[in-house]
Amino acid sequence: MDVKIKARIMDAKKIKRVFQRITTEIIERNRNLNQLVIVGIRTRGVHIARRIQKLIKNLEDEDVPLGILDATLYRDDFSDLNKQHIIKKTEIGFDISDKDILLVDDVIFTGRTIRAAMDSLFDLGRPRSIQLLVFIDRGHRELPIQADYTGKFLPTSRRENVKVRLKELDNIDEVLITEPIEIQ
Amino acid sequence: MPFFHKHLLGIQDLSKKDILTILETAESMEGISTRDVKKVPVLRGKTIINLFLEPSTRTSSSFELAAKRLSADIINFNRQASSVLKGESLRDTVENLEAMYADAIIIRHTAAGAPHYVSTFCRSHIINAGDGAHEHPTQALLDAYTIKQKKKKFEGLKVVIVGDILHSRVARSNILCLHKLGTHIILSGPPALVPESLEKFKVEVNYDMDRAVEDADVIMMLRIQKERQQKNSYPSIREYRFLYSLTEKKLKKAKKKVIIMHPGPVNKGVELTSDLASSDRSVILKQVENGVSVRMAVLYLLLGGKEREATD
Known part of the structure; x- marks a missing residue:
């Protein structure tokens, strides 16, 4: 399916500022940073999580552990997916029990990925709390899930798609709104 | 993918x-x-x-x-x-x-x-x-998985499969699988139990096990399938053991980091000794x-x- 780019919402400079602001919010809210662990949701959530981890280190000189989560096995919308999801490893090398988890994803849409991720975390242990960080909130929630830290609220239509591109994967930092091209 | x-x-x-x-x-x-x-x-x-x-x-x-x-x-x-x-x-x-x-x-x-x-x-x-x-596709897949886990690659590996190739679905699936993955396969066993018609898979056949295991990265021992033998394909278990059992002496000819595999159940003392089956080179339980x-x-x-x- 071909897509066309409708708008370029953010560039590298803006993205950097957003991450800095969010990091400050996280530090402000979590006085016990040594209780905090970060869990990034594959794929782009992991890279955002790494950036936040680095920013916390720079600002507070605290090493916050980072884990990687693949929530595919916990999804409820399996039978609606046309595309098969290849499962990647979940790599959380620490005990999450009694920790404050900062769950990180790039875009929140229906909320179903986050629901799956939380179920997945509860099978790994009993965290003290879970906070949610999303870079882009594009609306259209189907579940009562809201983020604690939001990079940008970006109202979209359901037809549209939000693409977060990151240097680590795509060689560029930017946020785009795309739309499928109608085939006449 | x-x-x-x-x-x-x-x-x-x-x-x-x-x-x-x-x-x-x-x-x-x-x-x-x-x-x-x-x-x-x-x-x-x-x-x-x-x-x-x-x-x-x-x-x-x-x-x-x-x-x-x-x-x-x-x-x-x-x-x-x-x-x-x-x-x-x-x-x-x-x-x-x-x-x-x-x-x-x-x-x-x-x-x-x-x-x-x-x-x-x-x-x-x-x-x-x-x-x-x-x-027996899932056996071949778990064998390939175990090899990948231990050797980190397939290309260029020398895999020796020893025993009753003819009656073994494990051998057949493994040959198909390892062939697709690009390993070098050598078969060994009593001539009556090693088919020659496998040449299209570029497998090598060597009835002399001592020679077959030279420089092997992986040695896969197969079970003697008493239930599928129609008539005696080898003179006696004693002779089979003498020629095709994996021993410390034969193992010395293989690479130092060779791994020993067996799909189970092992006829201990026939295909390999109990000592070897539980040695640190054996990955038999890892396969399971x-x-x-x-x-x-x-x-x-x-x-x-x-x-x-x-x-x-």
Whole structure:
């Protein structure tokens, strides 16, 4: 399916500022940073999580552990997916029990990925709390899930798609709104 | 790399990409078996039937565990307590089981081709868990997985398979699988039990086991299948042991970091000594452990998600 780019919402400079602001919010809210662990949701959530981890280190000189989560096995919308999801490893090398988890994803849409991720975390242990960080909130929630830290609220239509591109994967930092091209 | 098969009937039908997708998925499944809560909900509500019409310890319980760790419901069909003993045919048995809404049927049968036959009239996903002397795909996949885990690669590896190649579905599936993955395969065993018609797979045959295992990275010992021998293909067990048993002395000719594999059950003292079977070069129990992850991967790839259209 071909897509066309409708708008370029953010560039590298803006993205950097957003991450800095969010990091400050996280530090402000979590006085016990040594209780905090970060869990990034594959794929782009992991890279955002790494950036936040680095920013916390720079600002507070605290090493916050980072884990990687693949929530595919916990999804409820399996039978609606046309595309098969290849499962990647979940790599959380620490005990999450009694920790404050900062769950990180790039875009929140229906909320179903986050629901799956939380179920997945509860099978790994009993965290003290879970906070949610999303870079882009594009609306259209189907579940009562809201983020604690939001990079940008970006109202979209359901037809549209939000693409977060990151240097680590795509060689560029930017946020785009795309739309499928109608085939006449 | 999506996986577009409805059934897993044999390695023959899989491409190299398919095999690598299964191995990669298995790697991701591994963590589930070692954590406290050994279950994920991905196949919740699916019904799987373990239809084993030939005895099995490892494969049947491995499939059962794999299904349970993915939250599927699994029924173990017990031949001894079934109407198969009253003469019910395979087709009738399967159709009746399917009438109870099975999503997948895992079949082991003494007849080669039984799973293929069943797949021609069945709506469910069919998984071959060993059919006669034909194929045993999940065994080959877990063997490949174990080799990858220990050796980190396939290309350029020297894999020696020793024993009753002719009657072994494990050997056949392994040869097909390792051939696709690009390893160098050498077969050894009594001449009557090593077919020569495997040349198209570029396998080498060497009846002299001492020579065959030279510089081997992997030595795969096969079980002497007493139940499938029609007449004596070798003079005696004693002579077989003398020529084709893996000993410390033969092992010295292989690479230093060689691994010893065996699909089980081991006839200890025949194919290899007890000492070697439990030595640090043996990965026999690792194979069993990996079997669960690989079967979870197969069940997930076949049953997870609906029939996929080729979009995106």
